[in-house]
Structure formats: structure tokens, C-alpha cells
Amino acid sequence: xxxxxxxxxxxxxxxxxxxxxxxxxxxxxxxxxxxxxxxxxxxxxxxxxxxxxxxxxxxxxxxxxxxxxxxxxxxxxxxxxxxxxxxxxxxxxxxxxxxxxxxxxxxxxxxxxxxxxxxxxxxxxxxxxxxxxxxxxxxxxxxx
Amino acid sequence: xxxxxxxxxxxxxxxxxxxxxxxxxxxxxxxxxxxxxxxxxxxxxxxxxxxxxxxxxxxxxxxxxxxxxxxxxxxxxxxxxxxxxxxxxxxxxxxxxxxxxxxxxxxxxxxxxxxxxxxxxxxxxxxxxxxxxxxxxxxxxxxxxxx
Numbered sequence: 001x002x003x004x005x006x007x008x009x010x011x012x013x014x015x016x017x018x019x020x021x022x023x024x025x026x027x028x029x030x031x032x033x034x035x036x037x038x039x040x041x042x043x044x045x046x047x048x049x050x051x052x053x054x055x056x057x058x059x060x061x062x063x064x065x066x067x068x069x070x071x072x073x074x075x076x077x078x079x080x081x082x083x084x085x086x087x088x089x090x091x092x093x094x095x096x097x098x099x100x101x102x103x104x105x106x107x108x109x110x111x112x113x114x115x116x117x118x119x120x121x122x123x124x125x126x127x128x129x130x131x132x133x134x135x136x137x138x139x140x141x142x143x144x
Numbered sequence: 145x146x147x148x149x150x151x152x153x154x155x156x157x158x159x160x161x162x163x164x165x166x167x168x169x170x171x172x173x174x175x176x177x178x179x180x181x182x183x184x185x186x187x188x189x190x191x192x193x194x195x196x197x198x199x200x201x202x203x204x205x206x207x208x209x210x211x212x213x214x215x216x217x218x219x220x221x222x223x224x225x226x227x228x229x230x231x232x233x234x235x236x237x238x239x240x241x242x243x244x245x246x247x248x249x250x251x252x253x254x255x256x257x258x259x260x261x262x263x264x265x266x267x268x269x270x271x272x273x274x275x276x277x278x279x280x281x282x283x284x285x286x287x288x289x290x291x
Contacts, residue, residue, distance in 0.1 A: 004181035007174055009165060013185040016164020017192020023157035024193065025200030030149045032210035032217050035157060037246040038235075038271075045268070045275050054150035061154020062247060063254040068155060069162045076162060078252055079170035080259040082242040091263040093238025094245060095270020099278075101231020102221070105245045106157075108232075109190060114197030115205070115218070122224045123232040130236025135176040138241070 024111055027058070036107020037062070038098030101127070146212050158251045164189045167251040169243025176240055 024035040031054060033040075040055050066075070082090065098104045101123055103112060108127070112120020165171040166189055174183035207216050239245050244252070244263045252260035 001178055001180070001182050004174055004183040007171070007181070007183040007185070009185050010188050013164045013188035014192040016160045016162070016166065017189040017194075018196055019156055019160030019163060020189065021160075021193040021196025021200070023153045023160060024197050026149060026156065027153040028200055028204045028210070028216075028218075030211045030214075031146050031153075032204075032207075032214040033150075034217070034219065035153060037250065041246060041250075041268075042271050042275075045271050053147045057147045057151040058154035058157075059250060061151040061156075062158040062250040064151075065155050065158020065162060065251055066254040066256075069159060075255065076165070076168060078168045078255065078257050078260075080242070080244075080252075080257065081170065081173075082259065082263075084259075084262055087242050087244075087259055087262040088266040090238040090242035090244060091249075091266025091268075092270040092273075093234050093241065094263075095238075095267040095272075096274045097231045097233070097235030097238055097270075098246065099231070099271050099274040101228050101235055102219075104235060104247075105239075106247050110193045110197055111201070112219075113190075114194050115201045116198075117219070117222075119219075119222060119224055119228060123228055126229050126232035127236030127239065130233045131176045131240035132178050134237050134240030135173055136179055139177055140179050 020106075020110060021114075024106070024114070028111070034107055034111045036103050036111055038094075038104040039102070039107050042099050097127075146214060149212070157247065158254070160189075160193075161248050161251050164192075167248045167255065169248075169252075172245075172248070173240075173243040176243070 027033050027035040040058050043051060044055050103123060108120040108123040113124060161167045165185065171183065172186060175186035204216060210216055242263055246267065249260050249263050253264055
């Protein structure tokens with residue numbers, strides 16, 4: 001392992017993380033809901049009356065964030081190396097896995113750990129390990 | 145009011161992802177690449193988020209109603225079971241493949257990234273598939289319903 005010093009952005013990362021924390025704080029303190037994106041989206045696939053508008057609104061906010069960003073700063077350039085078949089496989093795994101595991105990086109990683117939930121700590125450690133393993137396999141074993 | 149707040153929360157969340165660079169799969173994969181040139185940034189994002197979140201959830205835990213009068217709906221499950229771990233493994237594997245998880249993928253979609261659209265479509269298909277299988281199992285064997 002070497003440290004990617006030129007890529008590492010400690011202050012922007014902390015600042016972005018603070019914003020994410022504020023967003024989660026707003027949703028739980030004002031709406032009483034967990035800012036777990038897989039759960040918010042998943043709840044739209046089995047919609048219950050009275051439980052739809054806030055989910056749509058939150059997702060709309062996520063989708064609108066780039067427009068707000070571009071009003072203030074340059075549009076970020078994304079680097080998506082995955083091919084279409086890999087994106088499909090990844091999406092399916094994330095879709096099934098987040099519903100089976102009751103959460104993702106925001107639900108378990110941010111909200112769950114903030115709550116001190118042992119379930120979320122275990123889930124986060126597990127999905128991190130799986131992520132590390134897959135990237136290791138793809139980049140260092142399979143030469144991808 | 146709660147709908148407006150949810151929109152604002154989503155907006156702030158998305159801005160946080162953009163500011164920290166987490167909407168860029170390459171940056172996320174840089175964190176997951178322990179054997180390569182490792183970028184610790186994601187850890188700092190988590191740290192910042194949990195730092196604020198811990199205070200908010202400590203306050204939320206003591207309430208039964210939110211500030212807008214909604215029921216406080218915090219998760220109650222505590223068991224670390226096979227479903228949780230299996231789901232986390234699958235999710236983590238998918239995350240490591242493309243560097244996308246649900247939030248960043250939606251933000252990237254908002255940026256007009258076509259590849260994010262492919263991922264999100266597949267993710268919704270995966271979620272829908274899970275929902276479908278779950279319902280069929282519930283209908284066939286009610287005692288198989290998860291807690």
C-alpha cells in the first residue's frame with residue numbers, strides 16, 4: 001500500500017461529511033426518518049399511502065444537488081471505468097444486497113454508526129471488507 | 145413542511161457527496177484499493193458525517209415525535225443475523241465492482257452521467273427482484289416472514 005497523497009482531500013472530505021451528517025440530522029430530527037438511501041428508494045418500490053411524498057422529495061433533492069452545485073462551482077468530472085455489463089452486475093448486487101441487508105453506506109455507515117448500532121457496525125465492517133476484497137481481486141489478481 | 149424538509153435534506157446530502165468527491169466512483173475505488181495507491185478520503189467523509197450524526201441521533205433517541213410532530217421511526221432490530229451479513233456482503237461486492245452505491249449513483253445520475261443510469265436501473269431491478277421474491281415467500285409460508 002502507498003498513500004495517494006495527491007488524491008487525498010482531507011478537508012473537503014471532512015466538510016462534505018459534515019454536510020452529509022447535517023442532512024441526516026435534519027431528516028431524523030424533523031421527519032423522524034433514517035437517511036438511508038437504499039431504504040428510502042426501496043420504500044418506493046413497495047409504497048404505502050402517506051409514506052411516498054417525503055421519499056420522492058428526498059430523491060428529488062439528491063437528483064437536484066448537481067444543478068445547485070453547478071450554480072456555485074464547476075461541474076465535477078466523473079471517472080466511471082466500469083463497462084455496461086459490470087455496471088449491471090454491480091447494480092443488481094447493490095439492489096439485492098441493500099434490501100437483504102437492510103441498508104447501505106448511508107443507512108448503516110452514517111446513520112447506524114451514529115446511533116451506535118451493533119448491527120450497523122457489523123454490516124459496515126462486512127460491506128467494507130467485501131468492497132476491499134473485490135477491488136483487490138479486480139485490480140491486483142485479475143489485472144483489471 | 146415535511147416534504148419540503150425531505151427535499152432540502154436530500155439536496156444537502158447530495159451537496160455533501162459532491163463536495164467530498166464521493167459521487168466519483170474513481171475516488172471511492174481509491175479508498176477500496178488497499179493494495180494500491182490508497183486514498184483515505186472516504187474515512188474522513190464518514191468521520192465528519194458520524195461526528196454530526198452522533199449528536200443528532202443522541203437527541204433523536206430521546207424523542208418519540210420529531211420536531212414536526214411525526215413519529216420518530218428509528219430501527220428496532222438488534223440481532224446480527226445471516227440476512228444482514230449476507231446482504232452486506234452482496235452490497236459490498238457490488239460497490240467494489242463499480243464504485244457506486246445508491247446515494248452517489250443518484251447524484252451522478254443528476255449530473256447526467258449515462259453510466260450511472262445503467263447502474264441505477266440495474267439497482268432498481270435488483271431491489272424489485274428482492275421485493276418480488278420476498279412477497280412470494282411470505283405468501284407461501286407466512287412463518288418465513290422476517291422480523
